[in-house]
Amino acid sequence: MNNFSELITQRRSIRKFTSEPLKAEEVELILKAGLKSPTSKNAKPWHFIAIEDKELLDELALCKKMGSKPIENCSLAIVVAVDPFTSSVWVEDGSIASIMMQLQAEDLGLGSCWIQIRERYTASDTSSEEYVKDLLDIPMQLQVLSIIVFGHKDQEKPSHDDEKLEWEKVHIGKFK
Numbered sequence: 001m002n003n004f005s006e007l008i009t010q011r012r013s014i015r016k017f018t019s020e021p022l023k024a025e026e027v028e029l030i031l032k033a034g035l036k037s038p039t040s041k042n043a044k045p046w047h048f049i050a051i052e053d054k055e056l057l058d059e060l061a062l063c064k065k066m067g068s069k070p071i072e073n074c075s076l077a078i079v080v081a082v083d084p085f086t087s088s089v090w091v092e093d094g095s096i097a098s099i100m101m102q103l104q105a106e107d108l109g110l111g112s113c114w115i116q117i118r119e120r121y122t123a124s125d126t127s128s129e130e131y132v133k134d135l136l137d138i139p140m141q142l143q144v145l146s147i148i149v150f151g152h153k154d155q156e157k158p159s160h161d162d163e164k165l166e167w168e169k170v171h172i173g174k175f176k
Contacts (some may be wrong), residue, residue, distance in 0.1 A: 001071075002052075008160075011102065012158075012159075013157075014070075014112060014151075014154075014155060014157070015070040015113060016073065016152050016153075016154040016155040017070070017073050017149075017150075017152055018151065019073075019075075019082050020131055022076050023131065026105075026108050027076060029108065030076070030101050032037050033101045033103065034048050034097040034100055035048075035097075037093075037096045039087065039093040039099040039120070040088075040089045040093060042141075043093065044086075044093075045082050045083040045084070045087040045093055045124055046080060046081065046094050047082070047142060048078050048079070048080060048083045049078065049079040050076060050077075050078050051076070052076055057074065058146065059134075059135055060079075060132065060135060061127045062122065063115075063122060063131050063132050063135075063147070064128050065121060068115050070113050070149045071115060071147060071149055073151070074149035074150055074151045075151040076150040076151065077147050077149050077150070078148045079117075079132060079138070079144060079146075080094045080145045080146045080147070080148065081133075081143065081144050082089035082145055085141060087101055090145075091118070094145040094146065098145070098148050101116065109153075110150055110151065110152060112150045112153045113148070113150060115148070116146055117129055117144045117145060117146055117147055118144065118145050132144045132147070
């Protein structure tokens with residue numbers, strides 16, 4: 001991408017990926033974007049678990065009743081786990097890191113999708129977070145916010161259309 005405006009116009013949630021693996025350099029750049037993300041009071045409360053193993057990805061895809069299928073065919077899943085004892089705004093800090101990694105992926109021409117874990121449930125009505133923590137041996141004090149999936153795009157989506165922006169949701173000075 002040549003500029004940020006173009007990057008955010010192009011970035012869309014991609015749920016279908018080719019079987020082509022990511023290059024080590026691409027994975028490194030995505031993780032660096034998460035590690036460079038801003039946090040409240042520079043607390044850096046996040047931990048990232050990078051998963052490329054197909055069998056583990058298949059197991060991880062069972063973490064929710066619906067909406068976790070993209071994990072099955074991605075090349076890389078990054079679990080975003082955050083320590084609420086390190087930062088009272090852990091949800092925000094983890095969310096910023098998640099979108100930073102997604103923007104880096106788009107800049108590399110890769111697709112990504114956010115899979116919500118916090119406050120979601122498996123098909124057997126157990127906590128998605130507990131399922132992921134048990135599967136990946138994540139320490140008890142960490143909270144699992146999301147799983148971001150990455151891969152080479154196997155679907156095309158149109159860019160965001162500026163003509164369809166909801167300017168009525170922008171308020172100047174006061175909410176009117």
